[in-house]
Amino acid sequence: MNNMKATSPPLHAWTPRALYIHIPFCTNKCFYCDFNSYVAAGQPIDAYLDALDNEMKLTVAKLPPETIDTVFVGGGTPTxxxxxxxxxxxxxxRRHFPIASNAEFTMEANPGTTDPEKLATMREGGVNRISFGAQTFDEELLKTIGRIHEARDVVQSxxxxxxxxxxxLSIDLMFGLPNQKLAQLKDSVNKAIELDLPHYSLYGLKVEENTLFYRLYQRDELPLPEEEEELAMYEYLMERLSGEGYRQYExxxxxxxxxxxxHNITYWRNEPYYGLGAGAHGYAHGLRHVNIKGVQPYIDAANSALPRLETNPVDAADAMGDFMMVGLRMLGGVREEDFGSQFGGATMEETFGPALSKLQKQGLLERTERGGxxxxxxxxxxxxEVFGAFV
Structure with missing residues (x-):
C-alpha cells in the first residue's frame, strides 16, 4: 500500500442497500464463460429455490436489512x-427483503428465454430492468462463442x-472475439443501436481459466484479433455510442x-451488498464472503446454515485499494469526500500520494473539479495500468 499510515482508520459499517442473487442454471455453457453456472436439464431447480429461500431467511436474521434500493438477479440465466x-x-x-418502491430490480436474460407469459410474471414480481446477453449480431460469431440464440432472437426478445x-432495457455486446473483424463489430453495433435501448454494456473478451476457450488458447488454437485491432474496436464503440447521445459512465x-x-454503481463505489445463491459473493461490515459453488453442495449447506465457502475480513488498506481500483472504472472518477466517509476521514493524498502523482505525470489520471x-x-x-497501481 502506498504511503499507508501506521494506524488505518476503521471501515464504515454500513448495512447493505443492494442485493445480488445468483441463479446458476443455463440452457447451455458458452465457450468463454467461467461464471458459476450449470446446464439446467436434470438439475434440482425447485430444491435450489427452497435452499435459496432458507438462505434469505438466515441472512436477514443475521444482518437485518434496511430498505433495499437495488436488486440484481444474475447467473447463469435466471430466465x-x-x-x-x-x-x-x-x-x-419480496417476503424477506424490504424492497423500496423506486428500487432498480434487474434480471439477466438470454434472448429466446423470455416469452410474454414469463415477462408478465417478472413484471408482477417486481422486476423493472432486464439485461439481455446478446454478445454479437453476427450469426457465425454466435456459433463460434457457443451461443445457441440467433440475432433475430435478440430483436424479438x-x-x-x-x-x-x-x-x-440493456444488452451486452462483446468485442475481441475469435476471428472478429472491425467491420463485423460495426455491423453489430449498428444493429444494437437500431433497437433504441437506454443502456449498453460492451465487454472485451477475456480468456478465463476453466473454459473451452482457455483450453484452445493453451493449444494456440484460438485465433484472437491483434491488440491493435481490439483497441480500434473499443475506440469505435466509444465514438459511435457517444455520437448517438449515450454517456460512457464506466x-x-x-x-x-x-x-x-x-446496482453496478454500488460495486464501483465499493459499497456493501448482500450476496446470495451458489457461488455468490457478498460484502458487509468489513467482511467479504463467497458461497459454496456446486448446486447440490449449496442446497445441502443452505438448508441448515449460511452456505459459506469462505469469509475473509477486509482490512482498511485493502479496502482503500479496492475503492480506488473499482471507483476509477467510472469516468466521473473518485471523490475525496466519499473516500473520507468510508475511511474515517483519511484522504487519498496521504494514502496514495506517490501513485497519484506518478499517474498524473504519465497522463493517465487528472484532478476533478469536485475534489478527486x-x-x-x-x-x-x-x-x-492505472488500477494496478493501487493493488
Whole structure:
C-alpha cells in the first residue's frame, strides 16, 4: 500500500442497500464463460429455490436489512426458471427483503428465454430492468462463442419486453472475439443501436481459466484479433455510442441520462451488498464472503446454515485499494469526500500520494473539479495500468 499510515482508520459499517442473487442454471455453457453456472436439464431447480429461500431467511436474521434500493438477479440465466418457479422466487425475495418502491430490480436474460407469459410474471414480481446477453449480431460469431440464440432472437426478445411494459432495457455486446473483424463489430453495433435501448454494456473478451476457450488458447488454437485491432474496436464503440447521445459512465458501460445501472454503481463505489445463491459473493461490515459453488453442495449447506465457502475480513488498506481500483472504472472518477466517509476521514493524498502523482505525470489520471481523480482519455485505454497501481 502506498504511503499507508501506521494506524488505518476503521471501515464504515454500513448495512447493505443492494442485493445480488445468483441463479446458476443455463440452457447451455458458452465457450468463454467461467461464471458459476450449470446446464439446467436434470438439475434440482425447485430444491435450489427452497435452499435459496432458507438462505434469505438466515441472512436477514443475521444482518437485518434496511430498505433495499437495488436488486440484481444474475447467473447463469435466471430466465430459465419457468413462470411458476419465477413467481415463487420473486415472492420469496419480496417476503424477506424490504424492497423500496423506486428500487432498480434487474434480471439477466438470454434472448429466446423470455416469452410474454414469463415477462408478465417478472413484471408482477417486481422486476423493472432486464439485461439481455446478446454478445454479437453476427450469426457465425454466435456459433463460434457457443451461443445457441440467433440475432433475430435478440430483436424479438426486446420487442416482447417492450410490449410487456419494460422500458429500462440493456444488452451486452462483446468485442475481441475469435476471428472478429472491425467491420463485423460495426455491423453489430449498428444493429444494437437500431433497437433504441437506454443502456449498453460492451465487454472485451477475456480468456478465463476453466473454459473451452482457455483450453484452445493453451493449444494456440484460438485465433484472437491483434491488440491493435481490439483497441480500434473499443475506440469505435466509444465514438459511435457517444455520437448517438449515450454517456460512457464506466469503462464498459454507456447509458442515456438516468439509465445508468444503479446496482453496478454500488460495486464501483465499493459499497456493501448482500450476496446470495451458489457461488455468490457478498460484502458487509468489513467482511467479504463467497458461497459454496456446486448446486447440490449449496442446497445441502443452505438448508441448515449460511452456505459459506469462505469469509475473509477486509482490512482498511485493502479496502482503500479496492475503492480506488473499482471507483476509477467510472469516468466521473473518485471523490475525496466519499473516500473520507468510508475511511474515517483519511484522504487519498496521504494514502496514495506517490501513485497519484506518478499517474498524473504519465497522463493517465487528472484532478476533478469536485475534489478527486478520474481517468484521462489515455487512462481509459490503459485502465489496467492505472488500477494496478493501487493493488
Amino acid at each position: 430459465v426458471l419457468d413462470p411458476k418457479q419465477m413467481t415463487r422466487f420473486l415472492a420469496s425475495v 426486446i420487442a416482447n419486453a417492450k410490449a410487456a411494459g419494460f422500458e429500462n 469503462i464498459s458501460n454507456f447509458a442515456r441520462p438516468g439509465f445508468e445501472s444503479r 481523480y478520474r481517468l484521462t482519455p489515455q487512462g481509459v485505454l490503459l485502465g489496467n
